[in-house]
Amino acid sequence: MLYVYAIVADHAAGAEALLPAEGILPGAAVRLVPAGAFHRQAPDASGLSVLVSEVPDTVFGEEQLRAHLGDADWTRARILAHQRVVSALLPVATILPLKFCTLFAQDASLGAALATRRPALGATVARLRGAREWGVKLFFAAPPRSTRPLEPVGAGAGLAFFRRKKEEQEARAAAEAALDHCVAASHRRLAGLARAAVANPLQPPELHGQAAVMALNGAYLVAAEDEPAWREALAELEQAHAASGARYVLTGPWAPYHFTGDGLV
Known part of the structure; x- marks a missing residue:
């Protein structure tokens, strides 16, 4: 499964160095990936990237996640981890943060969502740029x-x-x-x-x-x-x-x- 933190634009080369070592879960690495990498049939030319972590469905599957969210301490720790990742690039990029627990089963489903929402995402990024x-x-x-x-x-x-x-x-x-x-x-x-x-x-x-x-x-x-x-x-x-x-x-x-x-x- 893919956990998606944010859409990112205008970041300079080497921005990945600012990302925390761990993402939404301990040991879950955070990657900054060009949006087009998730939809090879429709290459993306918008310059957008995506902040993602690979996470196990044993934690983030629908039933498992529902059970975890009933634990206030677990949920609070995950929300703080989500915010740490989103905030890391705030000084050096335009960030479109996504909702807590935005999840996709595989690369293809994330790529389809990015392709479908591309015009709206671009317009939102333009509105957020420099603010x-x-x-x-x-x-x-x-x-x-x-x-x-x-x-x-x-x-x-x-x-x-x-x-x-x-x-x-x-x-x-x-x-x-x-x-x-x-x-x-x-x-x-x-x-x-x-x-x-x-x-x-x-x-x-x-x-x-x-x-x-x-x-x-x-x-x-x-x-x-x-x-x-x-x-x-x-x-x-x-x-x-x-x-x-x-x-x-x-x-x-x-x-x-x-x-x-x-x-x-």
Whole structure:
């Protein structure tokens, strides 16, 4: 079986030296192979190559893989191994990363997929060329509980209670509106300086590990020449919204996982 990590373009000779000694499994060598080598009846002239490892079907066969994926530690180790291979050539090539566990039974089936998807792959590589993916997570501290003293009991206590509840609702609505505006303005500003952008689903605290509420989980494909302006915009957003408790977390650069189209599907 063939495990496929990524489609690669624009790499210089000798790029293979940057690849890790092991791939998706211990002892599984990583090869950088011209795409045309997998389809001898239809030679490829696109200049694309493929990062692959040969893997046993005793591990990656359909039933065996399903069982392995039920093991969280095994899966985490394989995901990290996949990312190591994909990231190795990121500084020296254009990388179209493929989904975790992209598998083909043999060279011919991989070659057929490459031939069928060649125009789409070429267009995606052209869109990714010269750009990197950055992540921005926006957090807000959880709103504090009201410290306003309780209204005294007695005459008018009921009216005071409802007045206070109304004030709290209005304050909460105003805070939520301000937060929504900050999130929308932040994503719009950063996306406007990127080739492409996506707002991913928000993560729960057990995943992001922050003592705060996640309000934006954005990914941005930024051209190298636009990175200074993009990062300056992020710094301006941080300064503008600091007083409201906003905290921006920048991650990356990453291989452009969020902007790869349909890959080899």
